[in-house]
Amino acid sequence: MKLKIIVAMTLIGFWLVVLGLIVGGVWLGK
Amino acid sequence: MRYWLSYSGWLVIAVLCVIPVILWRNALLWEVRVGGAGAIWLSLGNVAGLVGITLFAVNLILSARISWMEDAFGGMNKVYVVHHIVGGLAFVLLLFHPVLTAFSRLPISVKAVALYILPGNSWTINFGIAALLLMMALLIVTFFADLPYEIWRLTHKFMGAAFLIGVIHALFIDSDISRYLPLKIYMAFVIFVSLGCYLYRTVLGRWLVLRAKYKVEGVKKVGPGVVEVKMRPWGTVKNFKPGQFVFVSFRNGGVSSEVHPFSVASSPKPDGEIIIVSKVEGDFTKELMGLRIGATAVIEGAFGRFIYTNFSKGRQVWIAGGIGVTPFLAMVQTLTQHPDYKVDFYYCVKDESEAVYLKELKKWQATLGNFRMILHYSNEDGRISAESISRTSGNIMDCDIFLCGPPAMMYSLRQQFRHMGVKSSRTHSEEFTIL
Numbered sequence: 223m224k225l226k227i228i229v230a231m232t233l234i235g236f237w238l239v240v241l242g243l244i245v246g247g248v249w250l251g252k
Numbered sequence: 253m254r255y256w257l258s259y260s261g262w263l264v265i266a267v268l269c270v271i272p273v274i275l276w277r278n279a280l281l282w283e284v285r286v287g288g289a290g291a292i293w294l295s296l297g298n299v300a301g302l303v304g305i306t307l308f309a310v311n312l313i314l315s316a317r318i319s320w321m322e323d324a325f326g327g328m329n330k331v332y333v334v335h336h337i338v339g340g341l342a343f344v345l346l347l348f349h350p351v352l353t354a355f356s357r358l359p360i361s362v363k364a365v366a367l368y369i370l371p372g373n374s375w376t377i378n379f380g381i382a383a384l385l386l387m388m389a390l391l392i393v394t395f396f397a398d399l400p401y402e403i404w405r406l407t408h409k410f411m412g413a414a415f416l417i418g419v420i421h422a423l424f425i426d427s428d429i430s431r432y433l434p435l436k437i438y439m440a441f442v443i444f445v446s447l448g449c450y451l452y453r454t455v456l457g458r459w460l461v462l463r464a465k466y467k468v469e470g471v472k473k474v475g476p477g478v479v480e481v482k483m484r485p486w487g488t489v490k491n492f493k494p495g496q497f498v499f500v501s502f503r504n505g506g507v508s509s510e511v512h513p514f515s516v517a518s519s520p521k522p523d524g525e526i527i528i529v530s531k532v533e534g535d536f537t538k539e540l541m542g543l544r545i546g547a548t549a550v551i552e553g554a555f556g557r558f559i560y561t562n563f564s565k566g567r568q569v570w571i572a573g574g575i576g577v578t579p580f581l582a583m584v585q586t587l588t589q590h591p592d593y594k595v596d597f598y599y600c601v602k603d604e605s606e607a608v609y610l611k612e613l614k615k616w617q618a619t620l621g622n623f624r625m626i627l628h629y630s631n632e633d634g635r636i637s638a639e640s641i642s643r644t645s646g647n648i649m650d651c652d653i654f655l656c657g658p659p660a661m662m663y664s665l666r667q668q669f670r671h672m673g674v675k676s677s678r679t680h681s682e683e684f685t686i687l
Contacts, residue, residue, distance in 0.1 A: 243369060247363040
C-alpha cells in the first residue's frame with residue numbers, strides 16, 4: 223500500500239513538473 | 253534453512269545497484285561531478301538512471317521464476333513480493349531520471365530544461381521518452397487498474413518491450429555508459445542476462461520452462477464455495493514437499509487457461525496424485541466448479557519454503573485462516589513420519605460451516621499423537637490473537653510458527669508475535685496476494 227502511494231505521488235509529481243516546464247519554459251518562454 | 257540466507261537476495265540486488273554507481277564515480281573526477289548546480293543535478297539524474305535501469309533488469313530476472321531464487325528470498329511467493337517492490341522502486345527512479353537530468357540545464361533557462369525533457373531531434377532521447385511513457389502506461393495498469401487477471405498479465409508481458417526501448421536509450425545516448433568501457437561492459441552484461449531471462453520465461457516459456465501434464469480425475473465441492481481438484485500425472489511425476497505450491501493451468505477443461513498458484517493439499521504419493529483446493533474468489537475460481545473430468549492440467553513447480561521439516565524439531569504452531577488450511581492438509585498427513593515434531597494447529601474460521609476438511613482433521617487428531625487441533629470460531633470468539641495462542645500453547649518463544657490465511661490476519665499476527673518477543677525468523681507465512 224505504501225509503495226502504491228509512493229508510485230502515485232511520484233507520477234503526479236512528474237506530470238506537474240513536466241506541465242510546469244511546458245508552461246514556464248515553452249509557453250511563457252522563461 | 254538459515255534465516256540470513258532468505259535475505260541474501262536483497263544483498264545481491266543492493267550490490268548489483270552499487271556496482272554501476274562505483275563505476276560511474278570512477279569514470280570522471282568527483283570535482284567535475286559536483287562542480288556547480290548544473291553538474292549536481294546531472295549527477296543525481298545519472299545515478300537515478302543507472303540504478304533505475306539496473307533494478308528494472310533485476311526485475312526481469314526475478315520474474316523468470318528460477319528455482320534457486322527461492323533460497324535467496326525465502327520462497328517463490330516472497331520473490332514476487334520483492335519483484336513488486338523492486339518494480340515500484342525502478343519506476344520511481346526512472347521517473348526521476350529525466351527530470352533531474354533536465355534540471356542540469358536550469359542555470360541556462362527554464363526553456364532549456366523544458367526543451368531537453370520534451371521529444372526533439374535526438375533519437376536517443378526520444379527512445380528514452382518512449383520507454384518511459386510505455387512503462388508509465390503499463391505500470392499504471394499494474395498498480396492501479398482493476399483488470400481481469402489474464403488481460404493484466406498480457407499487459408505486464410509488454411514490460412520487456414519498454415525495457416528494450418529504454419536499454420537502447422541507455423546504451424546509445426552520449427553518456428558515461430557509452431564513454432566509459434567498464435561501465436558499458438557491466439550494464440551490457442546485466443541487460444544481457446535480464447533479456448535472456450525475459451526470453452526464457454515470457455517469450456519462449458511455452459517451450460523452455462519445464463512443466464508436467466496431469467489429468468483431472470476428480471472435481472468435488474467440499475464446502476460452501478470451496479472446490480477440490482484431484483489430478484494424476486500423464487507421465488512425469490512432480491516432486492514436492494508438503495507446504496509447497498504449484499502453478500497450474502487447465503486445457504480442454506471448460507475453464508480459462510490462466511496460470512494460477514495453488515498450495516498442494518495432499519501429501520506426496522507414489523502414483524504422483526496431487527490435490528488442490530480453491531475457494532471461489534474471482535472469475536477463474538468460480539469457473540473451477542465446472543472444470544471437466546479428463547481435462548489436462550499443466551503444472552509447474554513445486555515452489556515455496558513453507559516446509560515444516562526445514563525447521564527445528566520439537567513443538568511448532570500452525571495457524572490457518574479459512575482456505576489457508578490447504579498447505580496444512582498436506583503437512584499434517586506426513587506428521588506420522590516425523591514423530592519428533594509436536595504440532596498445535598489453530599484452525600480459524602467464521603463458524604463450523606466454513607471449516608472444510610474438519611472431519612479429516614479430527615480423524616488425524618485422534619490418530620496422531622503429535623497433532624492437536626484448536627478450533628477457533630471468530631463469530632463466537634472474535635479474532636484470534638497471539639496472546640490467546642500463547643495462553644493455550646504455553647511458551648511459544650522458541651517455537652516455529654507457520655501462518656497461512658487472509659493477508660490482514662497474517663500481518664496482524666506477525667506483528668503481535670513480534671511484540672510478544674518471538675523472533676521474526678521464527679514466523680513463516682505463505683502469501684499469495686501478489687501472485
